[in-house]
Amino acid sequence: MSADRRRAAPETADTGGEPAAARSESDRLADHAEIDRLTDDLVPALIAKLSATGLGEIEVGEGSWTVRVRRPADATGSHSRRSTDRSSRSQPGHGGHGHAPGAFEGHRPMTGAATGSSNGSSPGVAAAGSTRGDGDGHRSVATSPAVGIFQPRPEVRSGTRVRSGDRLGAVDMLGVPQEVVAPADGIVGATLVEPGEAVEYGQELIVIELAARSGDASRTAERSEA
């Protein structure tokens, strides 16, 4: 049941969660108060109801708001007690402080301007992958849509040409694969995380050398493969 929470109510009042610099502060605060109320009271109840019933979708309207909670088509019943999940705990390199060296640590706070996206995510928009420039504008990086275990698709190797939205792999969150997709057209470069390694939400996974500079990109790709 709880797998449903992940994608609960994508339509819910998502505009209110954006930074919305153009809107007045009072509107924004009023929206946040309303969102807080919906999030705290209504949404958990709807999710509970959805889980308790066999329904695929519940929609309620109240004032100017409409909240719709939809069960992901692929996740029905996916939350069975999976003993396989346990194996990841005993995986070498994931116990204690030694796990994922540099990965979580690298996302520790106080990175200043580099984390410009920290407050800017829009609730309800699936973060299946996102573009992050590396400063020179020739690359984009596919990031993790979830916290879990990273599995790249074997056929996606460095040098592979991909289009924006192509599946590059998945992050397994309690047995439910969350797709990692190419954020832009280009050529697959370095893969920053080993297959089977634990990743956190938003972690950079696969570099995409942008199509416009494909010559450079393939050279980079060869280097990273070596």
Next chain:
Amino acid sequence: MFRKILIANRGEIALRILRACRTLGIESVVAYSEADRESLPVQLADEAICIGPADARRSYLSAPAVISAAIVTGCDAIHPGYGFLSEDEGFAEVVRAHDLTFIGPPANILERFSNKESTRRLLGSLGLPTIPGSNGILRDDEHALSEGERIGYPLLIKPAAGGGGKGMRMVRTPRELEASLNVCRSEARAAFGDDSLYLESWLDETRHVEVQIAVDRYGRGVHLGERDCSVQRRHQKILEEGPTPALGPEARNDLCMRAIRAIVSAGYENVGTLEFLVDRDGNFFFIEINSRIQVEHPVTEMLTGIDLVATQIRIAAGEPLGFSQTDVITRGHAIEFRINAEDPEREFRPAAGVVERYLAPGGPGVRMDSHLFAGYEVPPFYDSLLGKLIVWGPDRATAIARSRVALDEMLIEGLATNISIHEALLTNETFLEGRWTTNLLDRVGSAAFLAAASRG
């Protein structure tokens, strides 16, 4: 004992749990959303892991994200804090199914106490006075009217699955009852996914008094005294204190002893709070149980010297309580002030922004539980609690005098806070005399209350 705990919460309570883990020598991992990347608990953490975006539904409220984070970081237990997933029996069950421990009551016990109406009947049958009310859930309008007739008006309509004052309605006549039932049903259905209702006699001018209890897996339990949470604004507590000024020492002991006997008999496990209404004559009535660590737990910690979060973790790990009722000694008086990012001048609207300057108060008996620091940006996505000032004194008058000094010292610049309402309370005669009731602030109106205090 646990080896490593995932802290699945944010703000001051994440910090509080982190401190408890360190005290117990347990490693911990702070799970955070993107909006909390630069927060104090993340900075101070042994280890931290981003579990999702700012939207709590995809981070702090996402059971799969929280459990996945616990698994990949090698944790063996999850502390849910308060709010979010802390009282979700479905979450507790899924945590257990992944061979992790939910730090709180086991899922089957959470489930047993999730329905307010049946909990009320269960604890009523075990010797706790409850407010006269309907016999079970209302079957239909006709049943409601006949029960209303039997109990007497005014009445309170309450959803069985509810909490936090949502979907409740006071009615004075059978006509009002009949007219309100459908509205309450649809509100309850929308809010809790369950439209069962019950009736309780309406008590006017009540105080909210709650008993802190702790019960281990082996059925050994103690009470840790009570807290008075009568200062509320629209059902939200803003100041809590202990002991309650509403009852004398004998009545307080009677209340607490009856509460612990009933809850042990009911088979409860871990820390919890039994909430009561106390009427003008000192009669008390059980209303509901909270099965999480509560925001106001430091009041009890200051009075007893017992670390409630550490106790909660130890009980969840299967350790015996380790102390008995005679070891629990309550000393002096403690008051907690919830410091919220809310603007009292603008109907307590939530505020967000950068904390430009921050100075925590100090001195004897003063404790500040807060995740603030100068330069911290308060994100607009979550509740408005910035921290809690807890002040202890050997008696209530000293605690109040120290509180005035501490509130005066406290400096939070850059965004609006509710400090002025606390300062106003400490000059108000009704509060100073210990006669505050739950609906007083709403009846007077917060704005009028503040205006009167500044004139005084």
